[in-house]
Amino acid sequence: MRVVMFGYQTWGHRTLQALLDSEHDVVMVVTHPKSEHAYEKIWSDSVADLATEHNVPVVIRNRPDDDELFARLQEAEPDIIVANNWRTWIPPRIFGLPRYGTLNVHDSLLPKYAGFSPIIWALINGESEVGVTAHMMDDTLDAGDIVLQQAVPVGPTDTATDLFHKTVDLIAPVTVGALDRIAAGETDFTPQDRSQASFFHKRAEEDIRIDWNWSAEELERLVRAQSAPYPAAFTYHRGRRLEILAATVSEGRYGGTPGRIFYREGNGVVIVAGADARTGRNHGLAITRVRTEDGEEMFATDYFTRMGGYLTGRR
Incomplete structure (x- = not known):
């Protein structure tokens, strides 16, 4: 033809x-x-x-x-x-x-x-x-x-x-x-x-902004969906953009407020996740690799030198 x-x-x-x-x-x-x-x-x-x-x-x-x-x-x-x-x-x-x-x-x-x-x-x-x-x-x-x-x-x-x-x-x-x-x-x-x-619809900047009210399972898939060469999923830490390059769902269940930088687990740092995180029934997102606003890539355990504080959707 x-x-x-x-x-x-x-x-x-x-x-x-x-x-x-x-x-x-x-x-x-x-x-x-x-x-x-x-x-x-x-x-x-x-x-x-x-x-x-x-x-x-x-x-x-x-x-x-x-x-x-x-x-x-x-x-x-x-x-x-x-x-x-x-x-x-x-x-x-x-x-x-x-x-x-x-x-x-x-x-x-x-x-x-x-x-x-x-x-x-x-x-x-x-x-x-x-x-x-x-x-x-x-x-x-x-x-x-x-x-x-x-x-x-x-x-x-x-x-x-x-x-x-x-x-x-x-x-x-x-x-x-x-x-x-x-x-x-x-x-x-x-x-x-x-x-x-x-x-x-087409993907845009707003679609890769992490919402810590999502479950850890959903956020882990978002990180995989935004793999290189796609723009990485991102959040903010202390007012600076932080890209999440790799993460897993935590083994343990963690309660509290979504976005809380909470606990070192294995090779990752667990962030509390899920709209109902206050119940203590949710897994967290264990971040393993990040990229800072100035382009430096590192292990999350090297970036988060102390626990506490929050990751947020806005500066």
């Missing part, structure tokens, strides 16, 4: 590479300009560079809603559009242009975790698996019929970086497998159960 690819960053790059390695003919690529957004500078393999290396025409757009792009798409005569990590709305006259429509590839197990940063949100929420879904695009974002879906388990110590590498390796088999179904004339795809749908 003649394919036009819409995509950006490493997800789009992997999709384009899979298409180039397949029996399908990539006739045009549409991608975004480079961005300075913190999350868009991560996993930023260039779709444009890969297309150029293979002599595929490239169009750069923030939004795909202009008449010039529409005319170029008509001239390209695609049988299908394949999209992955396209960051803005694709209008119906675009996604409905090819005779087979548009296949969107999304890094979650739809219908859950539509939208942005699905792996990070899924890890924070304690999901047991993550994955990649190829579905037909319709008027509702990430809501069309599922053509192919594959999952991988979330391990007890997996970080968002680990899960990125696990799921990005699914892009090629899911994309090409879905195209093979479409090319074979199949149309009996799986409608999404919209009662199970959830939609998430």
Whole structure:
């Protein structure tokens, strides 16, 4: 089939590479300009560079809603559009242009975790698996019929970086497998159960600020979800920003006020956590590695030279 690819960053790059390695003919690529957004500078393999290396025409757009792009798409005569990590709305006259429509590839197990940063949100929420879904695009974002879906388990110590590498390796088999179904004339795809749908926004600074009213289990997952190269989860100590690079759930249960710097346990320093910490039924967050405001990384036991005082959400 003649394919036009819409995509950006490493997800789009992997999709384009899979298409180039397949029996399908990539006739045009549409991608975004480079961005300075913190999350868009991560996993930023260039779709444009890969297309150029293979002599595929490239169009750069923030939004795909202009008449010039529409005319170029008509001239390209695609049988299908394949999209992955396209960051803005694709209008119906675009996604409905090819005779087979548009296949969107999304890094979650739809219908859950539509939208942005699905792996990070899924890890924070304690999901047991993550994955990649190829579905037909319709008027509702990430809501069309599922053509192919594959999952991988979330391990007890997996970080968002680990899960990125696990799921990005699914892009090629899911994309090409879905195209093979479409090319074979199949149309009996799986409608999404919209009662199970959830939609998430982009990550931002406020989303990585630690709230000590969260349980230790939730905070431990937040720290893993904000693994390098993502911006680290942070709190404040004595008015200075402190990034939490590694932590575990404490073995003991600790009572008191959320955020209290309380006790050395093993290789960590336990911080009281949970909105109901006063009951004494909660585990704490045992911080093991931190990074200070001036960029110095150290063991928490070296940073917290004495117990007492509080970690807070604001300066």
